[in-house]
Amino acid sequence: xxxxxxxxxxxxxxxxxxxxxxxxxxxxxxxxxxxxxxxxxxxxxxxxxxxxxxxxxxxxxxxxxxxxxxxxxxxxxxxxxxxxxxxxxxxxxxxxxxxxxxxxxxxxxxxxxxxxxxxxxxxxxxxxxxxxxxxxxxxxxx
Numbered sequence: 001x002x003x004x005x006x007x008x009x010x011x012x013x014x015x016x017x018x019x020x021x022x023x024x025x026x027x028x029x030x031x032x033x034x035x036x037x038x039x040x041x042x043x044x045x046x047x048x049x050x051x052x053x054x055x056x057x058x059x060x061x062x063x064x065x066x067x068x069x070x071x072x073x074x075x076x077x078x079x080x081x082x083x084x085x086x087x088x089x090x091x092x093x094x095x096x097x098x099x100x101x102x103x104x105x106x107x108x109x110x111x112x113x114x115x116x117x118x119x120x121x122x123x124x125x126x127x128x129x130x131x132x133x134x135x136x137x138x139x140x141x142x
Contacts, residue, residue, distance in 0.1 A: 016052040018036075018053075019036030019037055019052075021038075022038070022040045022041060022060075023041055024057075024059045025042060026042035027044075028044045028045065029045045029046060030046045031046040031048075031064070032044060032049070033050070034049075034050050035050070035051050036050065036052050037050060037053040038053075039055045039057060039060075040055070040056045040057060040060040041057040041060050044060075044063070044064065045063045046063075047065040050069070052069055053070045053072070056073045056075045058074045061076045061078075062077045062078070065081075066080070066082070067083070069083060069084050070083060071086075071101070073093035073110075074090040074092055075094075076093075076094045077095045077096070078097060080097045080098045080099065081095055081101070082100045082101075083099075083101045085102055085103075086101065086102065086104070086105070087101040087104040088104070088105050089106045089107065091107040092109065092110075093107075094112075095113070096113045098116070098117075100118075101116075103119075104116065
């Protein structure tokens, strides 16, 4: 397990030092919130919110909203992902929910099922909904 902010693929989407780590054998039922970056290798049944980066490792599972500046998903997120910067879904990553981000990259093999709102300010998925929005639907299945 890496204690630094370098994601599994070596793509440097996050530059924030990881301050908060949830280990592989740990399960949290409730919301997590911090100023510093998170790395989730265990299971969270609730939201994860950071004013910095959030990394969901290959063994990580989040069942709830994930919010951060940059978000890297190598594990599973069942819920919305909201990031003010870049979202990256790695080859073994999976998101089942809506996303809102300034930019996004999905590696071959990564899965995204939901709707996306990209560009501009990524304030929240709910804020982007409406009849005049330019959201699209994307589904990438391995």
